[in-house]
Amino acid sequence: GRGLTHDHGPAMPTERPADAGTRPALEKFSLPLPILPDAVPVVSSRGLDVFESRIREVRAEIFPGHPTSVYGYFSSWVPPVVRARRGRRTIVRQRNETDVPVSVHLHGGVNREVFDGRMSHPVLPGGSFAYVYDNDQPASTLWLHDHTHHTDAENVYRGMSSPYLVTSDEEEALGLPSGEFEVPLVLRDADVGSDGGLVFTMDDTEHRSTILVNGTPWPRMEVRRRKYRFRVINSSAMRFFVLGLSDGTPMTQIGADASLLESPVPAPVVLLSPGERADLVVDFSQWPTGTDVDVVNYTGPGPMEDVGQVMRFSVGADASDDSVVPDRLTTLPAVPPASVERHVTMRMSEPGTTPMIATIDDRSFDMSRVDTRVDFGTTEEWTVTNESATIPHNFHCHLAHMRVLDRSTGPAAPNELGLKDTVAIFPGESVRVRMTFDRHRGLYPYHCHMLDHGAMGMMAQLRVV
Ligand code: C2O
Ligand code: CU
Numbered sequence: 001g002r003g004l005t006h007d008h009g010p011a012m013p014t015e016r017p018a019d020a021g022t023r024p025a026l027e028k029f030s031l032p033l034p035i036l037p038d039a040v041p042v043v044s045s046r047g048l049d050v051f052e053s054r055i056r057e058v059r060a061e062i063f064p065g066h067p068t069s070v071y072g073y074f075s076s077w078v079p080p081v082v083r084a085r086r087g088r089r090t091i092v093r094q095r096n097e098t099d100v101p102v103s104v105h106l107h108g109g110v111n112r113e114v115f116d117g118r119m120s121h122p123v124l125p126g127g128s129f130a131y132v133y134d135n136d137q138p139a140s141t142l143w144l145h146d147h148t149h150h151t152d153a154e155n156v157y158r159g160m161s162s163p164y165l166v167t168s169d170e171e172e173a174l175g176l177p178s179g180e181f182e183v184p185l186v187l188r189d190a191d192v193g194s195d196g197g198l199v200f201t202m203d204d205t206e207h208r209s210t211i212l213v214n215g216t217p218w219p220r221m222e223v224r225r226r227k228y229r230f231r232v233i234n235s236s237a238m239r240f241f242v243l244g245l246s247d248g249t250p251m252t253q254i255g256a257d258a259s260l261l262e263s264p265v266p267a268p269v270v271l272l273s274p275g276e277r278a279d280l281v282v283d284f285s286q287w288p289t290g291t292d293v294d295v296v297n298y299t300g301p302g303p304m305e306d307v308g309q310v311m312r313f314s315v316g317a318d319a320s321d322d323s324v325v326p327d328r329l330t331t332l333p334a335v336p337p338a339s340v341e342r343h344v345t346m347r348m349s350e351p352g353t354t355p356m357i358a359t360i361d362d363r364s365f366d367m368s369r370v371d372t373r374v375d376f377g378t379t380e381e382w383t384v385t386n387e388s389a390t391i392p393h394n395f396h397c398h399l400a401h402m403r404v405l406d407r408s409t410g411p412a413a414p415n416e417l418g419l420k421d422t423v424a425i426f427p428g429e430s431v432r433v434r435m436t437f438d439r440h441r442g443l444y445p446y447h448c449h450m451l452d453h454g455a456m457g458m459m460a461q462l463r464v465v
Contacts, residue, residue: 010457013203021194029312033219039080066196071159079162086168095128105147113442119149138259139171141277153451177229177323188236209302220312224319234272237451246294255279256418260329273394273424275449338381347387364457371460379436386425396422398444400435
């Protein structure tokens with residue numbers, strides 16, 4: 001077949017080029033937030049929508065006046081949003097027009113192995129592959145991103161990611177803010193050099209201090225005095241965000257990674273580790289016209305005057321608003337009892353150690369090894385521990401959604417009680433989750449979603465049999 005059978009070994013930390021320099025000057029909140037358009041299907045029939053995406057190297061001006069080369073799904077640095085519907089199939093045909101192998105994973109999707117963006121089956125330059133997504137899952141904020149063996153961290157960093165939203169009749173009936181008042185916000189960081197281009201240094205967190213929203217540094221959005229729904233995706237490889245509004249007013253969180261929450265929860269701050277999503281509602285009628293409300297971030301690394309700022313909302317004129325946030329958003333199945341218990345450890349050598357070792361259960365990723373065998377139909381309870389003394393990790397599993405039971409540090413947060421596919425784990429912490437493997441058989445990865453960690457070996461795979 002066309003699969004790669006050899007393994008290049010894990011990626012290693014690299015040095016930032018000495019001449020990369022620092023990003024061009026830019027006044028924060030001066031650039032308008034780009035609103036991501038909806039992707040337009042090339043075919044739409046009764047039960048199926050077909051989208052065509054060309055993955056290309058494209059020119060973008062991340063910093064105005066400094067054109068640079070990046071990657072884009074749908075030929076765009078600011079890619080459109082694929083909108084899917086529960087119970088209706090989506091095909092996304094990805095043409096690889098770059099000169100590197102690619103593999104596209106639908107993060108949070110419940111799909112057959114062949115369409116999961118397998119690391120072992122990249123789409124080679126010049127090739128194409130039609131990914132079939134069943135959308136047999138609740139309304140949720142998902143995203144497409146590269147998952148090529150060992151090169152995904154760099155490919156995603158350079159632009160290979162885009163939102164994928166699943167809706168359902170049940171969700172539409174809720175009356176949440178929609179249309180122009182439902183806005184995807186894709187958050188990430190980047191290291192931008194003096195030429196305005198992206199600088200990629202494996203395992204570097206210190207220099208990725210430019211915050212981008214929908215591909216734009218520290219943008220500003222004019223909003224009307226009414227409710228908005230924000231579909232927030234942390235597409236950073238390494239950055240944890242702890243988001244809040246500048247005057248401390250709580251937002252309302254209505255959804256977690258892979259489902260709505262049962263009830264809305266007030267969210268003065270929202271923690272999003274790499275890969276996690278939050279579905280948020282903000283009611284701007286709380287502020288008078290002319291107020292600036294900033295989205296701030298409470299965590300480093302990096303200078304807080306840079307990484308502590310995310311974007312600005314400028315509150316404009318009144319607008320009518322017949323949207324609602326019902327007290328009851330959905331009903332999740334009861335957390336099933338588990339028949340198998342496992343303990344999983346994530347470990348990484350401390351900064352500066354050579355060679356850098358990043359492992360799950362003390363093993364570096366090997367694509368030819370099956371680390372865990374799971375019986376089809378069972379529910380398993382996994383206690384996942386971050387053994388690192390100083391480095392945070394997170395845990396992401398393909399195929400099966402997680403229910404978070406608790407953490408070694410306390411109960412699960414109310415906004416973790418939806419269906420999850422990625423959970424943050426702080427140094428020394430353990431998180432206990434249940435997953436039911438009753439959807440598909442086959443080989444699927446689980447890994448740290450700090451993508452540089454995954455590329456350095458913090459990844460494993462399970463086979464459902
Ligand atoms: Cu979002 Cu295995 O990845
Ligand atoms: Cu990690």
